[in-house]
Amino acid sequence: MIDSLARAYCDYYGALGHASVPAYSLLHPAFRTSFVLSAGVIDMEQRLAGDAAGQVRSVLVQPCFRHFDSAAVTSGRHLSLFVMGAALYFDSPSPAAVVESLLRFLLTELSLPRDRLWLTTFAGGDVSGSEIPADDESAAVWRAVGLSPGQAVRCGGTQNFWREGANSGEARSGLCGPHTEVFVERCDPVACTASSCRPGCECGRFLEIGNVVFPRYRLVGGRLETIPWILAEAALGLDRVAMVVEGKDKVFDTSTLIGYETEVLRGPLSEMSDAHAIAIILDHVRSFCCLVAEGARPSAKGRGHILRRLMRDAMRAAGCQSSPPHETLVEVAVLLLRHPEAWCTIQIGSRWTEVLQILEGELRVLASTRALEHRA
Ligand SMILES: [Zn+2]
Numbered sequence: 001m002i003d004s005l006a007r008a009y010c011d012y013y014g015a016l017g018h019a020s021v022p023a024y025s026l027l028h029p030a031f032r033t034s035f036v037l038s039a040g041v042i043d044m045e046q047r048l049a050g051d052a053a054g055q056v057r058s059v060l061v062q063p064c065f066r067h068f069d070s071a072a073v074t075s076g077r078h079l080s081l082f083v084m085g086a087a088l089y090f091d092s093p094s095p096a097a098v099v100e101s102l103l104r105f106l107l108t109e110l111s112l113p114r115d116r117l118w119l120t121t122f123a124g125g126d127v128s129g130s131e132i133p134a135d136d137e138s139a140a141v142w143r144a145v146g147l148s149p150g151q152a153v154r155c156g157g158t159q160n161f162w163r164e165g166a167n168s169g170e171a172r173s174g175l176c177g178p179h180t181e182v183f184v185e186r187c188d189p190v191a192c193t194a195s196s197c198r199p200g201c202e203c204g205r206f207l208e209i210g211n212v213v214f215p216r217y218r219l220v221g222g223r224l225e226t227i228p229w230i231l232a233e234a235a236l237g238l239d240r241v242a243m244v245v246e247g248k249d250k251v252f253d254t255s256t257l258i259g260y261e262t263e264v265l266r267g268p269l270s271e272m273s274d275a276h277a278i279a280i281i282l283d284h285v286r287s288f289c290c291l292v293a294e295g296a297r298p299s300a301k302g303r304g305h306i307l308r309r310l311m312r313d314a315m316r317a318a319g320c321q322s323s324p325p326h327e328t329l330v331e332v333a334v335l336l337l338r339h340p341e342a343w344c345t346i347q348i349g350s351r352w353t354e355v356l357q358i359l360e361g362e363l364r365v366l367a368s369t370r371a372l373e374h375r376a
Contacts, residue, residue: 001242001245001246001254001255001256002083002238002239002242002256002341002344002345003341003345005085005110005238005241005242005245006061006083006085006238006345008105008109008110009059009061009085009087009105009236009238010059010061010085012105012109013057013059013087013101013105014059016057016087016101017056017057018057018058018059018087018088019057019058019059020058020059020060021043021058021059021060022060023039023060023061023062023063023345024036024042024062025294025295026063026064026065026290026291026294026296026346027294027295027296027303028042030042030045032302033301033302033303034065034067034302034303034306035064035065035067035291035296035303035306036062036063036064036065037064037065037066038062038064038084038086038235039060039061039062039064039084039085039086039233039235040060040062040086040088040213040233040235041164043058043060043088044088044175044215044231044233045175047090047230047231048175048215048227048230048231056089056090056091057087057088057089057090057091058087058088058090059085059086059087059088060085060086060088061083061084061085061086061238061345062083062084062085062086063081063082063083063084063290063344063345063346064081064082064083064084065080065081065287065290065291066080066082067080067306067309070283070284070287070309070310070313073279073280073283073284074275074276074279074280075204076249076250076251076252076279077204077207077240077243077250077251078251079239079251079283079287080283080284080287080310081283081286081287081290081291081344082237082238082239082240082344083237083238083239083344083345084235084236084237084238085235085236085238086233086234086235087101087102087233087234087235088231088232088233089231089232089233089234090230090231091230092229092230092231093232094137095135095137095138095180095212095214095232096137096138096140096141096144098212098214098232098234099119099138099141099180099212099234100141100144100145101234102182102210102212102234102236103117103119103141103145103182104145105236106182106209106210106241107145107146110241110245112184112244112245114145114146114147115148115151116184116185116187117147117151117182117183117184117185118147118151118152118153118182118183118184118185118198118199118206119138119139119141119142119147119151119152119153119180119181119182119183120152120153120154120155120159120160120180120181120183120198120199120200121134121135121138121139121152121153121154121155121160121178121180122134122135122138122154122155122156122157122160122161122178122179122180123154123155123156123160125156125157126157127157127161127176127224128219128222128223128224129222129223129224130217130223130224132157132161132178132217132224134154135160135178135180135214138178138180138212139152139154153198153199155200159181159200160178160179160180160181161176161177161178161179162176162177162178162179162211162213162214162215163175163176163219164176164215174218174219174220175215175217175218175227176215176217176218176219176224177213177214177215177216177217178214178216179211179212179213179214180211180212181199181200181208181210181211182208182209182210182211182212183199183206183207183208183209184206184207184209184244185205185206185207186204186205186206186207186249187247188249190203190204190205191203192205207240207243207244208237208240209236209237209240209241209244210234210235210236210237210241211234211235212232212233212234212235213232213233213235214232215227215231215233216229239251239254239256242254242255242256252279252282256341256342257282257342259339259341259342260282260286260335260336260338260339260342261282263335263338263339264281264282264331264332264335265278267331267335268328268331268332268335269281269328269332272318274317276317277317277318278317280313280314280317281314281317281318281328281329281332282332284310284311284313284314284317285314285329285332285333285336285359286336286342286343286344287310288307288310288311288314288333288359288362289333289336289343289348289355289359290343290344290346290348291303291307292307292351292354292355292358292359293343293346293347293348293351293352293355294346297358298311298358298362307362308362311329311359311362311363311366312366314329315329315363315366315367324367325367326363326364326366326367329359329363330356330359330360330363333355333356333359334356337352
């Protein structure tokens with residue numbers, strides 16, 4: 001499913017003049033202590049720095065790893081490693097045209113139901129001491145694509161003003177600007193006590209599947225500086241789009257991941273009943289193996305520490321209900337080998353033996369540490 005969505009996304013934007021470019025390694029040097037967090041951000045920075053020539057419009061499908069999402073995988077809607085499509089514009093595009101193109105892809109190419117699509121746009125207001133105007137152009141797009149006015153919601157800076165690195169805590173360029181978010185409303189009713197339940201509400205009624213970022217400012221010394229308006233990025237979380245297209249409520253129930261999940265639930269995790277623990281194990285083992293295949297190694301700091309934390313949390317989850325937990329996690333990883341479609345477009349292939357050796361070594365260290373802790 002992810003492969004076909006990726007092809008459809010690239011073909012659609014290809015027809016709009018976007019040149020297809022390859023994904024970056026998850027260990028791109030722009031992220032010294034972390035991994036590539038979202039598609040398009042590297043191209044944006046390079047282009048604004050003036051050190052990269054290239055296409056005026058491009059499209060890429062990028063595996064992304066977000067360590068800050070690893071604790072949220074029990075929601076069934078998050079993966080720490082996922083695939084994001086990004087269409088980039090470096091020609092001062094009209095915000096309305098960028099948002100409309102993304103919505104038309106969802107409505108015409110993927111046939112998502114029009115009455116379940118919601119849009120949030122920046123309402124304007126004070127950001128870091130500067131008065132930023134509302135994004136009226138994006139807000140008006142609902143009419144062009146046939147949404148009802150109630151499906152377009154204006155939100156303040158907390159929700160609809162993008163700041164690069166705000167989630168990761170890894171500030172780099174200071175790029176920021178208004179952004180537009182696209183949500184899909186769930187089919188089944190959700191009980192919500194909020195007086196004005198709308199996209200962004202914690203109840204889970206709305207699933208964010210994509211956004212459009214308009215970086216028009218740079219945060220310098222706590223103040224916003226306007227930058228020449230040249231670019232926009234329209235991004236889609238393809239794993240979440242797969243959930244919607246296939247009518248699934250949990251990301252591990254999509255066709256890309258279900259085979260892998262089914263095998264591990266019948267095999268090494270068959271004794272487990274804690275759904276949260278299972279989600280943590282499936283997600284973290286998968287991410288660990290893919291990141292190691294990309295060249296990351298466990299260590300005491302930076303990226304290596306993130307890897308170590310993934311396995312520590314997976315061990316903790318497995319330790320509740322399986323024994324010995326490190327052997328369970330190795331069995332889960334071995335089953336992953338049979339499902340290359342679950343590897344987030346990353347080529348583990350010939351590196352599998354090395355990946356497994358590193359995983360086993362890391363788990364042995366963690367198991368002996370746990371044994372010492374229990375003895376103390
Ligand atoms: Zn709600």
